[in-house]
Amino acid sequence: MNYLQEILVISTALFFIGIYGLLTRRNIIAILMSVELMLNSVNINFVAFNKYLYPNSLDGIFFSIFIITIAAAEVALAIAIVINLYRNHDSVDIDSTTLLKY
Amino acid sequence: MNYAQYIPLLLALPLLSFAILGIWGRKSLKKSSGIIGTMVLLILTIISIAVATHYFFIGEKLNNGYQTIFALNIPWLDFGYKNLSIDIGLLLDPISVMMLVVITVVSLMVHIFSLGYMKGEERYPTYFAFLSLFTFSMLGLVLSANIFQMYIFWELVGVSSYLLIGFYFTQPKAVAAAKKAFIVTRFADLGFLIGILMLGIQAETFDFLTLIERLTNAESTAYINMHTTSFLGISALTWALSLVFVGGAGKSAMFPLHIWLPDAMEGPTPVSALIHAATMVVAGVFLVARLFPIFHFNHTALNLVAWTGALSALFAAVIACTQTDIKRVLAYSTMSQLGYMMFALGVSGYGGESGLGYTASLFHLFTHAFFKSLLFLGAGIIIHAIHSNDLKDMGGLRHALPVTHLTFLIACLAIAGVPPLSGFFSKEEILLAAWEGNRMIFTIGLLTAGLTAFYMFRLYFLIFWNRPATKVISKEAPASMKIPLIILAAISLVAGFIPFSQLVTTDQQPFKSSFHVLFSIAPLLLVIAGIFTAMHLYKNQGEKAAHLAQWFGKFYQGALHKFYIDEVYLFITRNIIYKIIGSPAARFDKQVVDGGVNGLGNGTRFIAEKIKALQNGRVQWYLLVFLGGILILSFIFIGWNKI
Numbered sequence: 001m002n003y004l005q006e007i008l009v010i011s012t013a014l015f016f017i018g019i020y021g022l023l024t025r026r027n028i029i030a031i032l033m034s035v036e037l038m039l040n041s042v043n044i045n046f047v048a049f050n051k052y053l054y055p056n057s058l059d060g061i062f063f064s065i066f067i068i069t070i071a072a073a074e075v076a077l078a079i080a081i082v083i084n085l086y087r088n089h090d091s092v093d094i095d096s097t098t099l100l101k102y
Numbered sequence: 103m104n105y106a107q108y109i110p111l112l113l114a115l116p117l118l119s120f121a122i123l124g125i126w127g128r129k130s131l132k133k134s135s136g137i138i139g140t141m142v143l144l145i146l147t148i149i150s151i152a153v154a155t156h157y158f159f160i161g162e163k164l165n166n167g168y169q170t171i172f173a174l175n176i177p178w179l180d181f182g183y184k185n186l187s188i189d190i191g192l193l194l195d196p197i198s199v200m201m202l203v204v205i206t207v208v209s210l211m212v213h214i215f216s217l218g219y220m221k222g223e224e225r226y227p228t229y230f231a232f233l234s235l236f237t238f239s240m241l242g243l244v245l246s247a248n249i250f251q252m253y254i255f256w257e258l259v260g261v262s263s264y265l266l267i268g269f270y271f272t273q274p275k276a277v278a279a280a281k282k283a284f285i286v287t288r289f290a291d292l293g294f295l296i297g298i299l300m301l302g303i304q305a306e307t308f309d310f311l312t313l314i315e316r317l318t319n320a321e322s323t324a325y326i327n328m329h330t331t332s333f334l335g336i337s338a339l340t341w342a343l344s345l346v347f348v349g350g351a352g353k354s355a356m357f358p359l360h361i362w363l364p365d366a367m368e369g370p371t372p373v374s375a376l377i378h379a380a381t382m383v384v385a386g387v388f389l390v391a392r393l394f395p396i397f398h399f400n401h402t403a404l405n406l407v408a409w410t411g412a413l414s415a416l417f418a419a420v421i422a423c424t425q426t427d428i429k430r431v432l433a434y435s436t437m438s439q440l441g442y443m444m445f446a447l448g449v450s451g452y453g454g455e456s457g458l459g460y461t462a463s464l465f466h467l468f469t470h471a472f473f474k475s476l477l478f479l480g481a482g483i484i485i486h487a488i489h490s491n492d493l494k495d496m497g498g499l500r501h502a503l504p505v506t507h508l509t510f511l512i513a514c515l516a517i518a519g520v521p522p523l524s525g526f527f528s529k530e531e532i533l534l535a536a537w538e539g540n541r542m543i544f545t546i547g548l549l550t551a552g553l554t555a556f557y558m559f560r561l562y563f564l565i566f567w568n569r570p571a572t573k574v575i576s577k578e579a580p581a582s583m584k585i586p587l588i589i590l591a592a593i594s595l596v597a598g599f600i601p602f603s604q605l606v607t608t609d610q611q612p613f614k615s616s617f618h619v620l621f622s623i624a625p626l627l628l629v630i631a632g633i634f635t636a637m638h639l640y641k642n643q644g645e646k647a648a649h650l651a652q653w654f655g656k657f658y659q660g661a662l663h664k665f666y667i668d669e670v671y672l673f674i675t676r677n678i679i680y681k682i683i684g685s686p687a688a689r690f691d692k693q694v695v696d697g698g699v700n701g702l703g704n705g706t707r708f709i710a711e712k713i714k715a716l717q718n719g720r721v722q723w724y725l726l727v728f729l730g731g732i733l734i735l736s737f738i739f740i741g742w743n744k745i
Contacts, residue, residue, distance in 0.1 A: 019729065023722055094721060101719030 007048040028082050028092045032075065039071050052070035108149055109192050109245070112202065115142050116238035120231050127227025130427035136220070139234055140213040143656040146237070147210045150202040158200045158605055170311065172194045172247060180262040184306045191247025192309065193427035197391055197464060198608040201244035204471045205381050207593070209237045211586035212376040215479050218582035219486065221371055229370070230271060236262035238493060240381050244388060246699070248308040249298050252389070255351070256294070259385065260287050263377050279365040286362040289353020297345030300338060304328045310392060317396045344401035345412075346389065354386025355437045357414040358653075361668055363437055369427035371485060374429060379436050380471035387443045387467055394460055394608060398452040398711030404483070408448020408539075412546045415441030417665070419553035423560065424651075424661040426493045428481050431561050435517065438550060439470050445547065446532040449539025450608070457608030459539060462531030465602040469524035472597060473516040476590035480510040483583055484565060493561070497569035497643075505584050507566050509591040509602070514523060514562045516594045517628050518555035530622050551625050555632030561629035563640035593613045 014037055021034030043064040050060025082092055089096050120141040120712075127135045163169065173192035180187040214232060220229055239258035246252035268280030302308045305316045305324040316324040317339065328339035348359075355363035366378050377383070390397060390407055397682035415438045420725050443463045450459025475552070483506045484499065485491055500507045516523040529551060536544040604612040639647045651658045660666070716727075 023726055023729075097721070098719030101717055 002052060003038045004005070004048055007044060011041040011044040013045065014038075026093050026095055028085065028094055032078050032082070032092065036071060036075070039067060043067055105153055106171055106173040106194065107160075109153065109194065111296045112146055112149060112206075112245070113192075113238060113240050115146060116241065118142075118203045120238060121235035123227050123231035123234060126728070127231055128225075128384065131227055134232045136213075136217045137743075140210070140217060140229035140682065142234065143206065143210040143213045144243075147206040150199075153194070154199050154203050157194060158196075165439075165599060167612070167732065168196050170610075173245075175247060184303065186306060188308055189248055190251055191309075192245045193247035194245070196610060197388065198244045200464065200468060200606055202241065204241050204468055205237065205244065208380040208475045208590075209233070209376055210242075210480070211475065211590055212372045215375075215482065215583050215586045216370075217371045218580045219482055220370065225269070228328075229266075232262055232265045232269070233373075233376070235386075236266065236377060236382075243385060246310075246447075248310055249301065249563045250308045252392075253291075253294065253298055256349070256385065257291065259382050260284060260291070260353075263287075263366070264378045266373040266377060269370055269373065270368070271370070279368040283362040283366045284388050285425055286359055287352045287484060288545045291349050291727065293345040293352075294349020297342045297347075297349065300342035300345070302341075304338065314393070314395045318399050320399075325496055339396075340400055340402045340540075343393070343400055344406055345622045347386075347403060347407055348395065350386030350389040351410060352386070353389075353684030354383050354444065355408050356413075356441065357417050358667060360414065360418070360437050363670060364430045364433040364434055364664070366427075367427070367433050371478060374433075375475040375482070378433065379474040379478050383436060383440055383441070384467050384471070387440065387447065387463060389700060390444070390447050391460065394447065394450075395452060397447075398450070398608075405567060406448075408445045408543055411441045411444025411446070411448055413441070413443065413544045414438070415550045416546050416553075417441075419550045419557065419663050420661050422557040423460055423553060424658060427491045428484065428496070428561065428565070429478075429491055431493075431557060432477055432481060435477075435554065436474055437473065438554060439466070439517070441549065442529070442532055442547065443470070446535055449536050449543055451539070453609045454607075455610070455613050456538075457613075458531060458603070459535030460608045461603050461606055462528060462535050464606045465600075466525075466528035466532055467603070468600075469516070469528045469594070469597045471515040472590050473523075473525060473594040474506065476509060476513040476587060476594055477517070479583075479587055479590065480506050480513065483587070485696050487581075493564045496565045498567065500566040509587040510562060510566070512591045512594055514558045518558050518633060519551055519625065520555075520629060520633075521626070523599060524594050524596070524598035528602075528620075530625065531602075533625055534621060548625055549627060551690065552628035552632045555629040556636050559636035560640050563636055567641050569643045617662040667715050 018038035018041065019038075020036045020039065022031055025031050025034060044066070046060040046064045046067075054060070085097060086092050119139055121133050123131065123139060132140065157168070157171075160399060161169075164741050169193040173194055175189055175191040178188050178190045181691070213230075216229065216233070220226055224230060236259065239255050239262055243252055243259055246255060264280050264284040267283050268276050270276045271280075293523065298308070302316070304327055305313050307316065316322045319325055328342065329337050331338040333341060346685055350356075352359045363378060363383065367374055369378075396409065418438035418441060420436040422431050422438060425431045425434060443466050443527075446459045446463035447467065448459075450457055450463070452460075483503060487499070487503060488495055504645035512523065516525040519526045521527075533551070536547050603614065607613060613687060625738070639650065663669075
């Protein structure tokens, strides 16, 4: 049974849900969550391609594990930034952080 | 040979004194700076007189002639091109040794005079520092062993002249005069530099002796190269020599580059005596004399020298008759006498007795230095006494200033050429040489001699006679100002008896100059006529001179306005160079070059103003633009592959 197409549809949907969240959310935490969604859609791709196209190797699996690890570290960093942002602006609204402009 | 090791001292001492007076003069040596400068000059004078005695009378001779001695020769700057290199050398030969004596003696007199003249001056130490700098550069110039080294000192002399003319820099006139002197001579030096480079590259050396050796030998490659290459129908050698002469003419105030010399009289009077009468202005004559063997082999260049000299001599003498500023009369007189020296070189031959013109020219240089600096120093005392330069304010000063009167009279007689004073002998030799070389120039010289006597005695009678005594502001000068006058007067009296043809000759072999009594009758009669005309016109107050001026009419007006040469220069610089070349170039620079650069800046700013709204600080907006870009790009590339 080859479900590659279906899986790719799911991962694409996940990716664009992430993009949608990234563009429309005002809360920084929500934006971060959207980024995680996008990362996970990529992970699904990796695993799916590995399973159906190169069943004899494990590269894709390794890569997805790697991405999960990096994402965890990235979230830790991002949360620290968000906390600092909150301390300075008293909000986590992305519209209040438009200081870096012309 | 053993005395040659003292020669570098001649350069080291004044340079040291310049440095000391320049650095510490204004703070700690305020009072003693004059004494220090004068002491250094005294040492220099003693050294140079000792050197001259050794060189001319004691030192060994080579084939009965004077040998050329290198006191120092250090390779300095190697071009690595055609074996060209600039060496720093000190060269002793009859003319440089003679110049040493002239420079140090006159400079010493001027130093002593300045002790009194410049007393109480705000920048007294600076003045002596500049005098030391000048002495250093002038000595360096005459001792130079190669033409490039000479050029370096040549410019240094120009700089010190600039500094001293502009010494009273609070007066706009002095500043203008200093600038004028510097720019005019600098302009002439451009020619000199091009000439040096042409000679140097063709002859593959800058060294005077080698240069002369290669360019006077008709078989050497350098000579043949320079002789056969031609530009505008004139051979390269002639061009090079003429350009070198242009440099000399600029420094020696030859027509038409003389305009700076009368204005240079804005400087302190002792400076005029030293720089603009005795030493710096003869640098041009010295240069031609130094390269004389080459000039001699090139008739076109030599004729240029002769005619420029003769024209300047007559031209300046005519103007000198009409000027009313005592220093300007002397300045034009200097120019006229320099013209004399130039044309004497121009008509001279080479070797033995035919080199009489060369000997006479340097003889006149020697005698002229003393009596002309005496005249200037005398003028300094007069100006000091009545605080005016104008002849209209003078008259009847013979009782108030007896020493000045007597010495001034001696100098006037000497420059007019009355026997047995020094000027008579040197002028006689020049006229004799001109008689043998070129009769036209002889006639001009004769006429100039008469005019010289006339204008010098016009000056003398207007200052010391003419009307009842002028009130004198200060008494006759202190001893420090009188002593130099007396010494210089004594030298002017006896210098004519020096047997110059035994000492300074073209080929460094002494010859016996003959003295023709009959020949000197014509010039002497003209001189006496000049003196008596001046006496008749100016000894007593009256309208005679004014009538004569009236009679000359337009010609008198022309001479009074220096034949409008300054106006011609102004016309050329303002209307032709400024309007046709200068201001269009400035407009091009402002509008095209500056406009291009400004336009680039303005354009960037204009575009930036328009697009800066894109960067609004909203991260999600950036992201949207980014995604849009990616989408467009991916469509393009995917579509591209499809096609």
